[in-house]
Amino acid sequence: MQKVLPLSDFRWLALPPLLFLLLLVGLPLSRLLYEGGLAFSPALLSDAYLQWRLGWSLLQAAATCVLTLLLGLPLAWVLAHFEFRGRALLLRVLMLPFVMPTLVAGLGVLALFGPHGVSGLNLQDTPWLLLYGNLFYNLPLLIRAAVDGFDHVPASRLMVARTLGASRWRAFWRVEWPVVRPWLASALCLIFLYCFSGFGLALLLGGQRYATVEVEIYSLVAYELNLADAGALALLMLLLGAVIALLYALIERRLARPDKRSPPLRQPVQGWPQRLLLLACLLLLALFAAAPLLAVLLRALLADAAAWRVLLQDDTLLALGNTLRFSLLALLLATALGLLHGLAAQRSAGLRALMFLPFMVSPVCVAFGLLLAYPAYSATLALLVAAYALLAYPFVAKAVVSARDALPAALPNAARTLGASPWRVFWRVSLPLMRPALRRGMAFAAATAVGEFAVSLFLSRPEWLTLTTLIYQHLGRPGAANLEAALVLSSVLLLLALLAFMAIEWPEKTHARTS
Template sequence: MTIAVVSPGAYSRRALALLPLGFLFLLALLPLGRLLLEGWDGVRLELFADDYLQGRLLWSLAQAAITCVLTAVIGVPLAWVLARLAFPGRALLLRLMLLPFVMPTLVAGLGVLTLFGPRGISGLNLQDTPWLLLYGNLFYNLPLVVRASVDGLLALPASRLLAARSLGASPWRAFWRIELPALMPWLSSSLCLVFLYCFSGFGLALLLGGQQWATIEVEIYTLVAYELNLADAGALALAAMLVSATAALFYAALEARMAVPAKTEPLALLKVNTLRRRVLLASALLVLLSITGAPLLALLARAATVEAQTWRLLLNEDTALALFNTLRFSLMALLLASLLGVLHALAARRSTLMRAAAFLPFVVSPVCVAFGLLLLYPGWTASLLLLVSAYALLAYPFIAKSLAAALDALPPNLPAAARTLGATPWRSFWRVSWPWLRPAFRRGLAFAAATTVGEFAVTLFLSRPEWLTLTTLIYQHLGRPGQANLDAALLLSVLLMLFALLAFAAIEWPEKNHAPDR
């Protein structure tokens, strides 16, 4: 039997998949394949015997692993407090946890430098220590682990915990024997992502690692951009891709094993009416603020004290050009990303392969993709089409994943009911399906916009000098000496932060006419 109005047939699904799959093939798989070949040719055992490069590889692995341990140790208690205690502003705080996801790496990096860099407002200079990068990693990844753990704790049925208590377990024992095991699938899959993001991260490592604590991604960039040593860069990229692919496979395996949580009766929130709970809540909020709030607040505080002449420095052609280019490239990329995202989401219904494919741009490192694109399409280097396509590649999975989830949740009876009430397929889509999908599209689009506006790695590789964007301009200012340049970078970062906040507002803006359970 075919339910004609509810799902496109197998043939049309395949036709829908052609464009996004072709795009992924040309912009991600082929370049990575080309990079693998380059790496394979350049692999020499003595290269990896080199102490310097060995150190880079080990440090890249170590900083990712240390971040995993730190986020788990800090994140799980934080998640418990947020999932179990009732306090005013709890829902808002949980939503604010999304903010770092849309914050460009340069903004976070400069925030960390403003706090703990030379002349940092904390008075503590951590420049040339590994702590700067680890702190930056925590800023991004602690919210990820906390959100995932809160979800895990909320999915635990109250009855299970109450049964444990009635069988004689103290709250503490019940945490270890019931809550933590239930949390493990969520925790481990989020830690896989943390490892992946830290290992293949570029912007933060470039800004905060310095010469001494640079990661393998920064080393690849240095080898390509400054030393034109493509052979060594290719070999390093091969090693980096192997590590990333392993982490991504682990993540995929963990996700596949994770059952979709059934609707459960969650535990009633505990009132904060004892001294112990008050202390617990206060310390959790303090830790959260000092890790995820402090860098942004420091950046704002420092920007507020910048001298007037720096503001004038910003009123020049470069800034105007950077702003114009950032908006222009983002808009073009978002148009392409919307098309790809919608087609991918439609094609991904009932196709596990398409769903996995939407995940690909999340797990590949932008540096590797950009490097691969350079190798594969040397004639197209610094072409606008390639740059915009690379932006769209990084941005469109947000739209595809968000829309695919909303499509899954759309009850097939709704469009069917609209048809029997006299609506044509197009009218049924416009009046019933689209209002259902619109919030998901808006959220995906906002994530995509935040990605393109703050994009840094691909821009450094593929852009031309005259295609200044906000991120490359900030980086240029940072490379120039003097306080005025640092201040200019700060102010531009605040502008970038405002864009991120706009995206965040678009993501979190409540949709008026929607059922509360959505």
């Protein structure tokens, strides 16, 4: 059946999320840019110090892209072409870094390669600390995308290529590479964006020299009260981010097509050369994706018994309660906004691109803008929860959009001819089929809220202490005891993220329901 045009347009559903974006992003950023733009001068860009900051921000993002591609593509190729025990589980666990709060990852990197690190190698004040942290987050992302791409090459096509005389390498180059390329491009866009506008990792790992523009904006605002320079930098960040996000939305649109694929052909691992290859891949993967987390847990377990007493302190209980409370409220709001925006964005490239606006603008800029735009509400719970929801809801919206893209048009059409109104079609067909995706999106949203750091730093009040801000407080105080307390608290945060991860990756029951 040909593609059927919509009878009813759901774009009006986007009104509430658009209003929300206007209030939470549009107005605050305009205010920020106005304050900054007034004092903007080209001289700022010729400042050697800021040039280095901006250059390094771009360079570390680009370097991360190159490194993830060089490391990730071969790894993905192996994971896509060989069958071995635990392969499916491994692909799922690859999502784990994605839900890890940046504070946990940052502490993990420090616990490994910081002063007195587990590895014995001190990389502090080198660029490698930040790059390693970037790889922890982004290598799994690229591998997942590439494996998805490889899985879209039907086994028959590869077999044809091989029987027509193509070697493994030629078959990769002529048959698989063209299919995988857009998948990689879309992942690399995201990776660049994440690294470029990253804050938490750069704050913890960058040190004096290798911090990014985001950290610079934070210090300008929080310590130097230099709003003009901060606004000018925010303007630059915003423009660069917008270009990349647009590119990403365009590539994603090309990828959006219903899944109809034959199961790919995977060969079992045979013989020592292949076993060694697989082992090498797994070790490499463990080094980048698992080692920091293990280091946090190890250091926490080896910590003094006294350090563990931090869990019983009033501060900790308060922070834990707040984290859960704020996250739950934010999740409710994010789910409603994500559903509305996701459903509305089905046929509109513009709405799809807008969906990524909260990813694109840095949390630091948003939080700073919110402070400027709504000084009267700066210490209200509503603003804090709204800011959390802003950062979390694109996950829900993205899940809804991709689930809707994967839904064959014949199913809603069949339901319509069977007498279901559009609303009933949504309730009885689309929603049940989207539920696994929705659940995953919500778990990502929850993990985002639980691990949120930048906005909490700006908008929080002492009595609104969250786990992340508490950890940062401990890190800011001198002494080994405080570091150990931070590690113990990070382990708690790690376990919370693990819970969210289980909710995401727990297999859905597959049997059909009776009605």
